[in-house]
Each structure stands twice: as C-alpha cells, then as structure tokens.
Amino acid sequence: MSRTKRFTSEMELIEWLKKNASSRSRGLLLGIGDDAALLKPQADRNWVITADLTVEHIHFCHALHPADAVGHRALARSLSDVAAMGGIPRYAMVSLVLTRRTERAWIESFHKGMRRLADRFGVSIVGGDTAFGSTEVMVDLTVLGEVQRGKALLRSGARPGDQILVAGELGVSALGLHLLRSGRRTAEEADRMAVKSHLFPEPQCVLGQYLAERRLASSAIDVSDGLSTDLYRLATASRAGAFVWEDSIPLPSRRHQPGVRRAFLLSLALNGGEDYKLLFTVPASKVRLVPARFQGLSIYRIGEIRDSRAGIKLMLHGKLHALNPEGYDHLRRQGRKQAGDSQRLPFKSEV
Numbered sequence: 071m072s073r074t075k076r077f078t079s080e081m082e083l084i085e086w087l088k089k090n091a092s093s094r095s096r097g098l099l100l101g102i103g104d105d106a107a108l109l110k111p112q113a114d115r116n117w118v119i120t121a122d123l124t125v126e127h128i129h130f131c132h133a134l135h136p137a138d139a140v141g142h143r144a145l146a147r148s149l150s151d152v153a154a155m156g157g158i159p160r161y162a163m164v165s166l167v168l169t170r171r172t173e174r175a176w177i178e179s180f181h182k183g184m185r186r187l188a189d190r191f192g193v194s195i196v197g198g199d200t201a202f203g204s205t206e207v208m209v210d211l212t213v214l215g216e217v218q219r220g221k222a223l224l225r226s227g228a229r230p231g232d233q234i235l236v237a238g239e240l241g242v243s244a245l246g247l248h249l250l251r252s253g254r255r256t257a258e259e260a261d262r263m264a265v266k267s268h269l270f271p272e273p274q275c276v277l278g279q280y281l282a283e284r285r286l287a288s289s290a291i292d293v294s295d296g297l298s299t300d301l302y303r304l305a306t307a308s309r310a311g312a313f314v315w316e317d318s319i320p321l322p323s324r325r326h327q328p329g330v331r332r333a334f335l336l337s338l339a340l341n342g343g344e345d346y347k348l349l350f351t352v353p354a355s356k357v358r359l360v361p362a363r364f365q366g367l368s369i370y371r372i373g374e375i376r377d378s379r380a381g382i383k384l385m386l387h388g389k390l391h392a393l394n395p396e397g398y399d400h401l402r403r404q405g406r407k408q409a410g411d412s413q414r415l416p417f418k419s420e421v
Contacts, residue, residue: 118157124209138183148213149273156282157215225307234373244342290350296397311380314373
C-alpha cells in the first residue's frame, strides 16, 4: 500500500491506473493513456453495451462496504446485464467522482476489487475519467460486450406456456445486507455466504452464454431489483402474464437460522435485490434440455408464462394473489418514508 494518503495530482492517478490496468484482450488496439480507446470489432458479432451508476449512500456506504467490494459490485452489476443478454463482456470504462476526503488507499482497494473481477472474466479496463470535489463518491461504469448475431437474449421473447426458471437462490444478497446492518452475523456457513453474496455478487455470464448459444431461453433478465419487479419487466416487455408458485421459489438457506421466519425470507426473495441471478423463460418443449445444475449452480423452475389477461400472480397457500412490483424503484422511493420499504432496509435493495 502506498505511503501517501492521497494522489497528489490527476496525472499521478492516471499513471497509476495505466500501470495497474487489466491485461490487454483480443480486439483492443489502444487502451488507457490516449483521448479514447481503440477497439477492433469481431466479425459476426453484435455489440452489447450497458452503463450503471453506483452512488454512495444509495448503493453502498463506507461503514458496511469495503472499498474492494464497492469496486467488485460496481462492475458485477454491468457484467450481469451483459450476462442477461447472453453476451461475452470484453471492455469496461470507469469514471469516478471522488470527494476531497477520499484517500489513496481507498482508491487503490476499489480498483483492486474491480480488476480482480475483470481479470476473472477477461474484461479489459480501457479508460474513463476522474473528478474531485463532490460530497459523495460516484462510479459511472460502462461495459462493452459481444454476442453472436441473432442469438442475443431479450426480455421480449416470452410466450404463453413458456416455463419460468431462475439460477440460484433469491434474496440472499438482501439477507446478507440485513445481517451486516443488524450485526447478528454468526460463524455459520449460511451467514458467511449471505454476506459474501451481498459484498461480492457473482455475475452469471457463462450461463447466459450457454443459454444463448444453444437457443434454449426465449427471454431473460437479471434479478437486480427483486423478483417481483424484474419478472414484471420481463412479462411487460413480452406482453404476457405470469404465474409463480411460492413453494418453488428458492429461498435463502435456513439451516443455521431456525429463528428466521419463512415469510421474511419470502419477502427478501420477492422484493430484495442485487442477487444478479438470471431469470429466464424456456419453451416447454426445451425444458428437459436445461440442466438441473450448471457449474455447481442449481436451476429452479418457479412458474409459467400466461396470456397477458391472466396478469402476474403468485400462488400462495393454494390461492392466487397479485404479484405487484415491490422491488427497488429509485423514483418511487423518493416519495415514501424509509420505514415503509418492504424490507425496512436503508438503501438499494438493490436493497
């Protein structure tokens, strides 16, 4: 770790970034150091471009989130968007707005967490910008990926009769945040994994590519703002309805949390965010081709796409209930008190 508490100039920061940039990848002609990056498009591919903002006090807070986790989470959000379209992430551009109190050690740790994830997925960080003077740290991250022409997964392809599947347990990140805030963590594996899932979420890029290449999924979305909200987005884009079976939704493990009520875990699974699990639909004729486990990850069938007139419903205790989008919504949140949030959690659920 550097002895200086802060970078003394923007040039010093840029030189440090160049020195510590991710390794060059195929198609990158020029990375950090010039006015812009130069990329060479690959034949028979479409670009996949996504951008995300990460804002202090909304997506993270210093008291709960180490700097390397902030960097990891910022990149993971965008990688998950590329995964949901069946794409291969290739390049990232990162712009930072820092405060005058931001120390060099925090910046270095932030980039370490981001680079570690980028290197795992073969992503090159090719540029960005930096500004100082804000009262809050902000991260503006753009990821460029590619997908084979004609094979991109969209939200709009679901049709009545398609089965709804999700890869992995839901509500785990929200549970991890709950444990961090409450200070009730134990040494039990379930608690440790929930906290890890919140701090270091795992984008499901390889699964997205698998579904796209084999044309198994008719539509897909990543669960970033909660199942209730993201299923609503998928169904709306497909002009369809959906039925979800409550007893099929994979909830966070309760092996070491006997005092946690199922209703609370169901609330986290339906309305918690930042799980970044892939939610996708598969024609009934192809369901048997989808593996029950993919690289150690369980895949669950949780419902079925219906005609739009059926609405979006949750089958709970033998009765159908309207499943309203109650996950995180930036604009809706502005008009309601914190205590009214479905999870009673302080920030992005996307907690």
